[in-house]
Amino acid sequence: MNMDSWIIVTEDGPIAGMVAAARGLGGSVTAAVVGSRALADAVAVTGPDTVRWFATDDVVPPEAIAGRVADEIAATSPRVVLSLGNPAARVLLAVAAARLGAAVVNSVPRLTTEADAVVITRPAVEDKVVETLEVAGALAGVFDGEDVEQGTPVAATVSAVPDADVRASMRIVETTTTGGESAGLLQADRVVGVGLGIRRKDDLAMVEELAAASHAEIACSLPLSDDMRWYDASHVVGTSSSQISPDLYIAVGVSGQPQHMSGVRNAKVVVAINNDPDATIFKKCDYGILGDLYQIVPALTAALKET
């Protein structure tokens, strides 16, 4: 039974984890990288057999060549196509799925095979249950599992797919980068997140001191940027903002709303500091301190400085 797979990549993320998940099916793994040569080279060392590189530039968005990428994928009739959940990758995944007539699954953290079926186990209903799905035919899925350390840094061959005439239905006319800090946040091993438990803007200094003592980047929930304007949008973590995957996430005065917590789903260890015993975050963290953050945070900063 064909267990060959493709992954579609348009930006950085837990790509080695996605390759490992595809690799577990037992077939070949081909990466379709849509973007810069640097991205293609980065994907080449995450473990795929081959990399097909579709160059885009400052004018052509990845979505403009979705049809070409889908043609290339469909020509090999793979069993599984995976992508990350960023907007451009999802558009490309859907086009490939339609071309293959594949079933589409919106969250695929883990994949296994049983006889000829591909089996997915995933959290569902706001993480209240674990759901098991079975797909008998072709599958297109959004990989939202964990990243892995790359075991074999042997680079796969990168071959460029020649430019075709791009139907000019889309053209990038302006690109803005909101603050240089968001890239740091996306890559950070440690992140301190701030929520509405902080009472005054001046009190952020206390949280920033904790971040400095723990060598962490600062993130915040949406209201701190949109309503309070204490941080710019590049610091916001959540559903329609940045998704981060640090080793350690310390949530200070964060209630734990799903819109925010979906952005830290891939954090290895989540610590919550909150004075509300009923706060949702105590159900979604690994460790919590139930207490006044105005006492706990300075104590934690002091203890970290000593070590």
Add this chain to the structure above:
Amino acid sequence: MKTVIVFKWAKNPQDARVSADGSVDWRSAKMSVSDDDAAAAAVVLDIAGDGDIVGLTLGNGDATWAAARGASSTVSVTDAEPNADSAATAAVLAAGVRHIGEADVVVVGDCAWDQMVPVSLAAQLGWPALAGVLSATPEGDHLRVTRRTAAGAQVVDVSTPVVLVVAARRAEQTTPGMKQVLAARKKPLEKVTTATLGVTHDCGVRVRGTELPEATVARVIDGTDPAAAVEQLLAALRSEGVL
């Protein structure tokens, strides 16, 4: 531009009942609007101009939501339910868009409940799509679409037809007043079924079942004595290897 707004096509998982044996009962969960639906409605008003706005929804819930936000009429596919195969749900919506006919733009919320339905809708229509859309303005017969990227934002010039998948930055700001809500009930509502639309898409996903997750109870430390609590936390974090 003739614009279709797709709304209330998913169920809110908060409304599902989970039993002690891990089974999930969706019967009491109605089709819901999300914050993204409201953001989509706001984008539609920005781009529609003098053009017609038509609402498209699934299931048998109250279908007047879009009519209270500018739609002149609504089509409801009454017997359609959200499917574990996003392509199957999208096939119903794509048939609905074709039934409405002659649309230039389809606007749909980028829903966290099923992030593959809106993009699959575009793929099945065979239309180009942009997701993560924050706003859009018409420019002649083109649209200037602002969408978020990992690094910030991008303005993309697109021609029609196109599907715009809109991501909410926040909850709906101005909800319709009583006058709009009452007027919406008088606007035309066409009820159709998957059979009349001729939807034949098979579901490619079988749900084997659900079970309760292994209890991952957080270790909550009493913070009455901050220094002692912090000491316990740091010991735990060291043993996890994250410090």
